[in-house]
Amino acid sequence: xSIGSKDVxxxxxxxxxxxxxxxxxxxxxxxxxxVEYVAQLNAVPAGEQAAPFLVGSHAAPLRDDEVRPMPLxxxxxxxxxxxxxxxxxxxxxxxxxxx
Amino acid sequence: MSAVATxxxxxxxxxxTAASAAREVTRLLAEADSRGxxxxxxxxxxxxxxxxxxxxxxxxxxxxxLPLAGVPVALKDNIVTTDAPTTCGSRILxxxxxxxxxxxxxxxxxAGALIAAKTNLDEFAMGSSTEHSxxxxxxxxxxxxxxxxxxxxxxxALVAAGVVPAALGSETGGxxxxxxxxxxxxxxxxxxxxxxxxxxVAFGSSLDCISVFGRTVDDAARILAVISGLDPYDATxxxxxxxxxxxxxxxxxxxxxxxxxxxxxDDLHPGVRAGVDRAIARLRDLGATVVPVSxxxxxxxxxxxxxxxxxxxxxxxxxxxxARYGSRQPGPDGDLRGxxxxxxxxxxxxxxxRRILVGTYVLxxxxxxxxxxxxxxxxxxxxxxFTRAFREDRVxxxxxxxxxxxxxxxxxxxxxxxxxxxxDIFVCGASLAGLPAMSLxxxxxxxxxxxxxxxxxxxxxxxMLQVAAALEQVLPGDEETR
Numbered sequence: 053x054s055i056g057s058k059d060v061x062x063x064x065x066x067x068x069x070x071x072x073x074x075x076x077x078x079x080x081x082x083x084x085x086x087v088e089y090v091a092q093l094n095a096v097p098a099g100e101q102a103a104p105f106l107v108g109s110h111a112a113p114l115r116d117d118e119v120r121p122m123p124l125x126x127x128x129x130x131x132x133x134x135x136x137x138x139x140x141x142x143x144x145x146x147x148x149x150x151x
Numbered sequence: 152m153s154a155v156a157t158x159x160x161x162x163x164x165x166x167x168t169a170a171s172a173a174r175e176v177t178r179l180l181a182e183a184d185s186r187g188x189x190x191x192x193x194x195x196x197x198x199x200x201x202x203x204x205x206x207x208x209x210x211x212x213x214x215x216x217l218p219l220a221g222v223p224v225a226l227k228d229n230i231v232t233t234d235a236p237t238t239c240g241s242r243i244l245x246x247x248x249x250x251x252x253x254x255x256x257x258x259x260x261x262a263g264a265l266i267a268a269k270t271n272l273d274e275f276a277m278g279s280s281t282e283h284s285x286x287x288x289x290x291x292x293x294x295x296x297x298x299x300x301x302x303x304x305x306x307x308a309l310v311a312a313g314v315v316p317a318a319l320g321s322e323t324g325g326x327x328x329x330x331x332x333x334x335x336x337x338x339x340x341x342x343x344x345x346x347x348x349x350x351x352v353a354f355g356s357s358l359d360c361i362s363v364f365g366r367t368v369d370d371a372a373r374i375l376a377v378i379s380g381l382d383p384y385d386a387t388x389x390x391x392x393x394x395x396x397x398x399x400x401x402x403x404x405x406x407x408x409x410x411x412x413x414x415x416x417d418d419l420h421p422g423v424r425a426g427v428d429r430a431i432a433r434l435r436d437l438g439a440t441v442v443p444v445s446x447x448x449x450x451x452x453x454x455x456x457x458x459x460x461x462x463x464x465x466x467x468x469x470x471x472x473x474a475r476y477g478s479r480q481p482g483p484d485g486d487l488r489g490x491x492x493x494x495x496x497x498x499x500x501x502x503x504x505r506r507i508l509v510g511t512y513v514l515x516x517x518x519x520x521x522x523x524x525x526x527x528x529x530x531x532x533x534x535x536x537f538t539r540a541f542r543e544d545r546v547x548x549x550x551x552x553x554x555x556x557x558x559x560x561x562x563x564x565x566x567x568x569x570x571x572x573x574x575d576i577f578v579c580g581a582s583l584a585g586l587p588a589m590s591l592x593x594x595x596x597x598x599x600x601x602x603x604x605x606x607x608x609x610x611x612x613x614x615m616l617q618v619a620a621a622l623e624q625v626l627p628g629d630e631e632t633r
Contacts, residue, residue, distance in 0.1 A: 067511040070496025090454040104527030107357045
């Protein structure tokens, strides 16, 4: 795939990076060479659904995503100004009063 | 006895002082500077003497557990310290001093080590020759026209020149093993998660590992033992049994070593090939079995690396925008985006700019699946190759050349980035798979060091170091390989 100066300027904009005009042509050639080189990965048979790599997962498996009780040092009723039937009571908002 | 063990022993037992060790390393650092090695970016005789004084006070007050008492250790300048700048070899961080200290530095100091110097590197650890430092290239200690490898070239050169017995570097895709091979020293990259990266300036977060250089296997092992272990400041660290505090050669009878055929191409440099052949012969002499294995996706390691590492770098380096860190360059129109663009355009050198652009390109809409996602999938295949070799071929370790050639001449590869990237062809696979690996000197080719690489299963550092220690005794690094 060929990369031109316009492509370099577009990507540089995305990366918030000034590129000197004098370097544009060389950068386009070098990026083109790199992208052409890494494009050989497309020759590797790996289906659409092939799993991506997750570093360190063999050693630090994620725990099951289960909800667990998180006991508080004090119950919410002890620290809330008002608490009733499992809910915090808060002042009614002015806009709601108007409605 | 290794240099690290000797110094720790004589200082810890009171036969000499850390202050004396400090004076010696100060003299050697000054000598290295006067030789024009350009391996250091910052060092201070005052700081080293102060650290040594603190170590001597601890010994005088009876503190016994100082496994690195008075041992000078150099740090790659992308590991943060509070008493010296951390530049990452970049103009954008020139004069930047971190408000906090890396965990590895805290652990080294707690063990009695002296932080001797911050070492030169390819800018933000991006390079294979240490020619991409904003502060000038590092010279190879044996021939100043050659490169020491990179990106941790300053640390490797300082150990090879005999200035310090050990140094820290960082490995993202070969940045410790490759310069260790070029300079004829030992380099050890631990398993991903073995050593805390808290305080290592991020480049490729799924790859970065703080790693160790030593003159010998035991030197490196003693440092690794101190810096390893779980760290609450780094959620990627793993609570695994620690590597040994010192290394003794183990008998190799019953050991199975795999020799991946993809790492021994027909056009491999003959001196490097001869180094591998010597290592194979010595392993067999010691009772090990060496068997051929295949890692079929090896050819894709470098292209995979050069999609993923630039992508992660583009993200990690977004924080250097002139607003929070380092230097600031106002834009022509005085607006904020102009400030970002001018600061980054002026502050980053050519290789970093190139990688940010490539990384942004492969992450951009329309190219993400073709490049980034594909590379992540191939990375899985590369890792599976290693798993298959260890589990199905039942090999304990893999043996390969570390680099395709000995050290090359400065300027030889700077105009062709892909040619430079291929210098890491044998070392980036272990990084991609998160495995421990090390480079061990295997002799010399026309006077230049060549190394062999050992790769172990995850958290298999102990066996890898013990085998390397046995091999080291029968594989002199200063003999011609052919």
